[in-house]
Amino acid sequence: QKAAPEAKTIFMYRNLPGFFDSSLNLEFHGSYLRYFFLTALRLDSFFVVPTLKDEFPYFKFSAEHPRMVTCPVTQGVPFVIVSLWILQMQKAFDLIQQDSTSFFHACLSYEQLLEHKEHIILKVLENVNVDVPSDGDISKIREVFGLDSQKGSVMKSGRRIGNEALSSWVGSWERNFFSTVLEHFNG
Numbered sequence: 001q002k003a004a005p006e007a008k009t010i011f012m013y014r015n016l017p018g019f020f021d022s023s024l025n026l027e028f029h030g031s032y033l034r035y036f037f038l039t040a041l042r043l044d045s046f047f048v049v050p051t052l053k054d055e056f057p058y059f060k061f062s063a064e065h066p067r068m069v070t071c072p073v074t075q076g077v078p079f080v081i082v083s084l085w086i087l088q089m090q091k092a093f094d095l096i097q098q099d100s101t102s103f104f105h106a107c108l109s110y111e112q113l114l115e116h117k118e119h120i121i122l123k124v125l126e127n128v129n130v131d132v133p134s135d136g137d138i139s140k141i142r143e144v145f146g147l148d149s150q151k152g153s154v155m156k157s158g159r160r161i162g163n164e165a166l167s168s169w170v171g172s173w174e175r176n177f178f179s180t181v182l183e184h185f186n187g
Helices: 017-029 032-040 043-055 057-063 075-097 111-113 117-127 139-143 172-186
Strands: 010-013 107-110
Touching: 010 075, 010 111, 017 032, 017 075, 017 117, 017 172, 032 043, 032 057, 043 075, 075 107, 107 111, 107 117, 111 117, 117 139
Parallel strands: 010 107
Antiparallel strands: none
């Protein structure tokens, strides 16, 4: 914000179960069996997490953050993903508290964007002071934002068709895990 004070910022986030589910799908290449096998036997802690920490500094930061290292759970891939989400949300909160006028001129969730795509995009454009014709024609928005921007990329989830996910890997164990890690972080 200091380098370009006139810049507008938009913060888009995903809820924890959705972020977790999508991240696991990508990390385990769409194979629930692989996820289950590696995490149940805790092999992810020994083989996957060290590689993630070496290749991606943000995973190292989230896994080794002082508030997270003492968390009483297995520190495998699920832990790293939940820690990353928590620390991102905390940083966004801290920035807003620090200076609510300079950070995040618009905040939206991925879920809101999926459900109300054109309406949300119009609101965001309004919040960042972009002139939008008032004729109500949203065809140009659909033309630009109606495309699958992840098609053909490594980030494309194979479990999503349109706005519908085929299945979720988040069950009761994962929800309890979220609670344990969140309670630890909140101290």
